[in-house]
Amino acid sequence: MIRKPVMSFIADRLNRILPSQTIAVTQKARALKAEGRDIISLSAGEPDFDTPDFIKRAAIRAIEAGKTKYTDVAGTLELRKAVAARLNADFDLDYKAEEICVSTGGKQVIYNVMVSTLNAGDEVIIPAPAWVSYPDIVTLADGTPVIVQTNPENGFRLTAEQLRAAITPQTKWLCLNSPCNPTGAAYDTEALKALTDVLLDYPDIWILTDDMYAKLLYDGVVAKTVVQVEPRLRSRTVTMNGVSKAYAMTGWRIGFAAAPVELTRQLVKLQGQSTSNPCSIAQAAAQEAVSGPQDFISEMVAVYQERRNLVIGMLNDAPGLSCALPEGAFYAFPSIAGVLGKTSKGGRFIDSDEAFVNALLEETGVAAVHGTAFLTPGYFRISYATSTELLKEACTRIQIFCQGLS
Ligand code: AKG
Structure with a gap:
């Protein structure tokens, strides 16, 4: 399918695709934050952990040894x-x-x-x-x-x-x-x-x-x-x-x-x-x-597992959401079947997963990616590769948002 050309100069092959939706939502959240909005971005699939020091030091050694060609x-x-x-x-x-x-x-x-x-x-x-x-x-x-x-x-x-x-x-x-x-x-x-x-x-x-x-x-x-x-x-x-x-x-x-x-x-x-x-x-x-040493991975995994349990529990306590326990990666993918057709406190009608994540971002500052971006409408994705404190705050906001739907 050729989408409406963005610019006639552009090749058909580029008009056939969309910008990466995970990147688009992440950038939108970043821009809102830069404007001073209170945003919690759960959109990017990106560990909040820093790259371990021994790995960074290898890069510094490479620069110093002239491995720059x-x-x-x-x-x-x-x-x-x-x-x-x-x-x-x-x-x-x-x-x-x-x-x-x-x-x-x-x-x-x-x-x-x-x-x-x-x-x-x-x-x-x-x-x-x-x-x-x-x-x-x-x-x-x-x-x-x-x-x-x-x-x-x-x-x-x-x-x-x-x-x-x-x-x-x-x-x-x-x-x-x-x-x-x-x-x-x-x-x-x-x-x-x-x-x-x-x-x-x-x-x-x-x-x-x-x-x-x-x-x-x-x-x-x-x-x-x-x-x-x-x-x-x-x-x-x-x-x-x-x-x-x-x-x-x-x-x-x-x-x-x-x-x-x-x-x-x-x-x-x-x-x-x-x-x-x-x-x-x-x-x-x-x-x-x-x-190099691999033991820090199991330490990270233990933290992700705790966060996963916290997030899935809190999402399932939000009225209208339901989420299965993921076995791996660092994402939750809850169904919004129970909130479709409702209206948010801010007056936004939730007729799709995209409407849901847009309303969530506008009214609570929590950025998530709509399921349609992952080819499955009726869901949304949050990344729990974020600090436990922020996850608690984000999930609380999601719960309050869902409680406010009527
Ligand atoms: C994701 O958020 O799903 C990622 O893998 C990172 C961003 C990207 O889509 O490239």
């Missing part, structure tokens, strides 16, 4: 080896350095993958709720996103039946994200095996598994990744991960792909003609992150 387009050999070792330690995966491509964040990994492989008409299956950027990146790359709505009754996990029904001769990729942004749903071995069994029947379909939140799991839940569960899919899987969320390094922009060498070479070719290598200093920091 171009690196290999795919990332330094040292970082690619360190990434391979981390994937081995965490998921039992066996990749060589030439099968790793480091990019400027996970987003560039997905972009590289889609632009390198999609022709017009190729379909990409995306289970929804889904992270805002998947469909737009697919569209930008001339592909067709095929959205499959998962059900809350299945914990928002794609089932084998749903996957089989979505497959057509045009299907080129399945995009999986576990734990999922925005629902926090994670696939255990059984849930993943059900999907990989279907994929074994379709040898032309590739799998992009976005494991960005795989270290952020609660209550002892263990999530697996595709190749770990079904090594026969290794030759057609891209395992995507990065340092943004698990190491509190969003601004450093380092993501990576582990993929068969033939595809990796194409990702590198594209990257060499677009951004060249990711930042050399950020690469040095990422190398320290993935190969």
